[in-house]
Amino acid sequence: MKTKLTLLLCAMLWLMPANASEWTVIQGNVASIEMDYAGDTLSLTCFGKKWPLKAKGNNHWQGWIGVDLKTKAGKHNVLWRSGKTVVAEDFLNVTKGEFRISHITVAKKMAEFDKPTLERYYREVKVLKATYTKQVSANPDIIMFGKPIEGIESTPFGAQRYVNGKPKSPHSGIDIAAPAGTVIEAPLAGRILMVADMYLNGKTVAIGHGNGLVSVFSHMQSTAVKQGEWVKTRQKIGEVGTTGRSTGPHLHWGIRFNNARINPESIVNVQ
Ligand SMILES: [Zn+2]
Structure with a gap:
């Protein structure tokens, strides 16, 4: 039993990227997110679309994601790639906007x-x-x-x-x-x-x-x-x-x- 639990925990840890960050943004806003990555090429994907990125120096990157006002509230995946390789996975936590x-x-x-x-x-x-x-x-x-x-x-x-x-x-x-x-x-x-x-x-x-x-x-x-x-x-x-x-x-x-x-x-x- 104990072994099974340990195995399960190990599997969960293995599935979770070591450096996952969570960013919170309100529906209809732009999320400004950051990443440390030592490399020349990096891309940012969320909601199945690519988003603009800017190299800020010292291996620091900034990216922006537009969250449509009708995007479902909750967690959405953010993928950072170098070429085709996913180098990190973050989460965008979309919260409900208060619309008049x-x-x-x-x-x-x-x-x-x-x-x-x-x-x-x-x-x-x-x-x-x-x-x-x-x-x-x-x-x-x-x-x-x-x-x-x-x-x-x-x-x-x-x-x-x-x-x-x-x-x-x-x-x-x-x-x-x-x-x-x-x-x-x-x-x-x-x-x-x-x-x-x-x-x-x-x-x-x-x-x-x-x-x-x-x-x-x-x-x-x-x-x-x-x-x-x-x-x-x-x-x-x-x-x-x-x-x-x-x-x-x-x-x-x-x-x-x-x-x-x-x-x-x-x-x-x-x-
Ligand atoms: Zn108007």
């Missing part, structure tokens, strides 16, 4: 669509969604240098939306209220992936920042960039407005990180 409920009331035509409007809506969403997975040559960093505008946050990230009393998709960005005409600046350099005038999102710009990061800015009064153009950090991309389904002048800013919906605030000016 948000009710808005809009004109009927902005809540219930006729067939041509619905077709237009699907066509536009398809074009926007295609930008989320476009590869752009990487910036050295994933950190936003600031918010695109200053203002009051009118709807937080992740809020469960009700439009005219009906539940919709959760709010995949933050809404910042500011006067119409306020200049919107790129929070990080990148390539303009899309400029469009959408039925619900209004005048919209998508920027690919590299490293799988894509920012989307909506409800603009005017846009100041062209598709394909490269923009610098803090370059003007447009002005605040209330185009599309909007109840007042504000900027909607959403970020996809390897297609995960993340809170932009989790990567503004943090290391």
